[in-house]
Amino acid sequence: MSEPSARRWDGPRGVARVGTSRLSLGVDRIRCDGRGYCAELLPEMIRLDDWGYPIVSSERVPDHLLDHARRAVAACPLLAIRVAEDGRSR
Amino acid sequence: MTSQWLWYTTRGAGVISLVLLSAVVCLGLLTRLRVRGEGWPSFLTAAVHQDLALVALFFLGLHIVTAVVDPFTSLGIVAATVPFGSSYRTVWLGLGTLSFELGLAVGLTSLARRVIGARLWRAVHWLAYACWPLAVVHAVGTGTDGHSAWLLGITIVCCGAVLTCLAWRLVAAPLDPLAQVRSARLMAGSDR
Amino acid sequence: MSFPSLLDGPDLHGGAEPATSHLARLGLNLLSGSELIDALDQSDLRGRGGAGFPVGRKWRSLAGRQGPRVVIANGAEGEPLSFKDRLLMQARPHLVLDGAVLAAGAVEADQIVLYIGREHSAAADAMLHALAERPARERGLIRISRAPVAYVSGEETAAVQFVNRGVALPMSVPPRPFEAGVRGRPTMVQNVESLAAAALIARRGGAWYRSSGTLLVTVTGAVARPGVIEIRLGTPVAEVVERAGGRPGSIQALLLGGYFGGWVAADDAWDLPLHPERLRATGHSLGCGVVAPLPVDRCGVAETARIVSYLAGQSAGQCGPCVFGLGAIAETLRRIAIGLSRPDDLARLDRWSAELPGRGACRHPDGGAGLVRSALGVFADDFAHHLARRGCTAARPLTAGVA
Numbered sequence: 001m002s003e004p005s006a007r008r009w010d011g012p013r014g015v016a017r018v019g020t021s022r023l024s025l026g027v028d029r030i031r032c033d034g035r036g037y038c039a040e041l042l043p044e045m046i047r048l049d050d051w052g053y054p055i056v057s058s059e060r061v062p063d064h065l066l067d068h069a070r071r072a073v074a075a076c077p078l079l080a081i082r083v084a085e086d087g088r089s090r
Numbered sequence: 091m092t093s094q095w096l097w098y099t100t101r102g103a104g105v106i107s108l109v110l111l112s113a114v115v116c117l118g119l120l121t122r123l124r125v126r127g128e129g130w131p132s133f134l135t136a137a138v139h140q141d142l143a144l145v146a147l148f149f150l151g152l153h154i155v156t157a158v159v160d161p162f163t164s165l166g167i168v169a170a171t172v173p174f175g176s177s178y179r180t181v182w183l184g185l186g187t188l189s190f191e192l193g194l195a196v197g198l199t200s201l202a203r204r205v206i207g208a209r210l211w212r213a214v215h216w217l218a219y220a221c222w223p224l225a226v227v228h229a230v231g232t233g234t235d236g237h238s239a240w241l242l243g244i245t246i247v248c249c250g251a252v253l254t255c256l257a258w259r260l261v262a263a264p265l266d267p268l269a270q271v272r273s274a275r276l277m278a279g280s281d282r
Numbered sequence: 283m284s285f286p287s288l289l290d291g292p293d294l295h296g297g298a299e300p301a302t303s304h305l306a307r308l309g310l311n312l313l314s315g316s317e318l319i320d321a322l323d324q325s326d327l328r329g330r331g332g333a334g335f336p337v338g339r340k341w342r343s344l345a346g347r348q349g350p351r352v353v354i355a356n357g358a359e360g361e362p363l364s365f366k367d368r369l370l371m372q373a374r375p376h377l378v379l380d381g382a383v384l385a386a387g388a389v390e391a392d393q394i395v396l397y398i399g400r401e402h403s404a405a406a407d408a409m410l411h412a413l414a415e416r417p418a419r420e421r422g423l424i425r426i427s428r429a430p431v432a433y434v435s436g437e438e439t440a441a442v443q444f445v446n447r448g449v450a451l452p453m454s455v456p457p458r459p460f461e462a463g464v465r466g467r468p469t470m471v472q473n474v475e476s477l478a479a480a481a482l483i484a485r486r487g488g489a490w491y492r493s494s495g496t497l498l499v500t501v502t503g504a505v506a507r508p509g510v511i512e513i514r515l516g517t518p519v520a521e522v523v524e525r526a527g528g529r530p531g532s533i534q535a536l537l538l539g540g541y542f543g544g545w546v547a548a549d550d551a552w553d554l555p556l557h558p559e560r561l562r563a564t565g566h567s568l569g570c571g572v573v574a575p576l577p578v579d580r581c582g583v584a585e586t587a588r589i590v591s592y593l594a595g596q597s598a599g600q601c602g603p604c605v606f607g608l609g610a611i612a613e614t615l616r617r618i619a620i621g622l623s624r625p626d627d628l629a630r631l632d633r634w635s636a637e638l639p640g641r642g643a644c645r646h647p648d649g650g651a652g653l654v655r656s657a658l659g660v661f662a663d664d665f666a667h668h669l670a671r672r673g674c675t676a677a678r679p680l681t682a683g684v685a
Contacts, residue, residue: 028454028643029454029600029601029602029603029641029642029643030453030454030600030601030643031208031454032601032602033265033266033267033268033602034267034602035124035132036132036133037131037132037133037136040131040132040133041133049603049607049637049641050606050610050634051267051602051603051606051607052267052602053601053602053603053606053641055637055641058640074204075133075136075137077121077136077208078208079203079204079207079208267602267606268599268600268601268602268605271597271599271605272599272600274599275451275597275598275599275600276449276451276599278430278432279430279432279434279435279440279444279449279450279451279598280430280448280449280450
């Protein structure tokens, strides 16, 4: 992603880069029991540690991955992962 | 549609529903077992389980609607919606109606899972263990094919598959790797 | 306006200071409500429970909320090396109660919970006794809640969950306690030393604290007179160790901040200022104020193995990364300490400890990871020695049966 990023005015909250949403991933670490569906559905941002628990990128979700992120969130049988504005990724 | 075609559709859709429902239950049990292979990621088991359940519900709907609409049968809406509300083969049919409604509850709560929360969803999902056997009993008891070899054969295969998966689930380790640790630490951290 | 201030007054070993003496010595509170919050902001007082969050900001975040609020005075000192909270409650209960009542007033709370460890009877008795000496209006607001003594019991969401349902284990956030805590109400969880300091600031002002404020440290380990010492903010580590009767020559490293903190090599430690922000700027953490020198005849690897083993056992057991990650780190350290290391052990320790922070519901795994990483740096030579299977150079190496 080396081309200069176009900026767009996003209203009173400030400028956002084109291509990145304001959303990030957050995991409820107590609910999570390491089934790994999220890592299978969003490998660009989630990988599993040695015991199958997710290591989640704290970066904001890029636009082109938003659908995949939502699918990963919907797939979790324990509703342990969410994508939100203050995702507070852990 | 002639009454005969409706009748064939009712029976055919019913059998398909039973087979699909059995597959759904098997996949549901396999989900709990964390089955995963080369080229088959674990989310797929859960995803196919959900998708097949919707297909099963469609065929179930077809089975019920054609049975009610068929002028040859004297079944009305009441029979289809109120368990044991029909005068024709009251018990066998009633079990089917009950099975359908349990399945509907499971299906609807699953669609609304994000809204109702994981705990309520899981509680209702347990009804699936009642839904399937009721469907089997209904299939064998109600249908005019009830004692025909092919239906019995299909039923036996479905039961075999589900019971195998169930047995496997019962002997396998608990799904939550922390099950033992959690309960031990909960005891330690609590008011005695 | 003399130093010391928190522990000023009658002999600390003479039991709790009674209300009459407390009032005679310190007088009444002067500041309250929003004026007190302003003074707290001005003072830059940091939470003394370990996280070091600005106290004024915490009180202010509750003041703007809807509905009745709750204050939890957190005296459940879970860090085994720390004794300051218990001492404060045992010897100066009225100062702590003053702080709690002031906090409740400032954030409009109608309930105060004194959260004390079940096994810390001396502290609880002193607080109960002092409570009986308070005016009826205050007594009506305050109750005592005794939690099982464990490392995670003092975590803020664990305190809330214990008050709510009797289980002293951390919960997932959001919502944080200041948003929804005890019975869903905005809840302040504040360490008892922070409350005591706030009570002094209410009398002497924020500017006083900035210039003459103090904090409590617990010195334990390679010192002749271990115990709780009150120091001025910014006192260097060397002075504290000297006051506790430690000899620099006999110390190889110090544990700063408790098990939740990190190791510092002795030579790097002496000039470090014991001040929450200034210490953080040097890359270390004051935590709950533990300063624990390690003598030269003990093995840093073995000591770290022992501590991490304890921390792994104290995990709430709710989150996979903590249970399995800390567990694996503890097991690997134990093997290294007793001479059964494997070639890739250091690489795995490095990776696992890098993957731990932020992946639990609370900061327990972060603390363990931080301790391990500091050990890998400070005791690098000892680790190399153990890994080359050349045995332990310490006079008292860890044996297989220990930890």
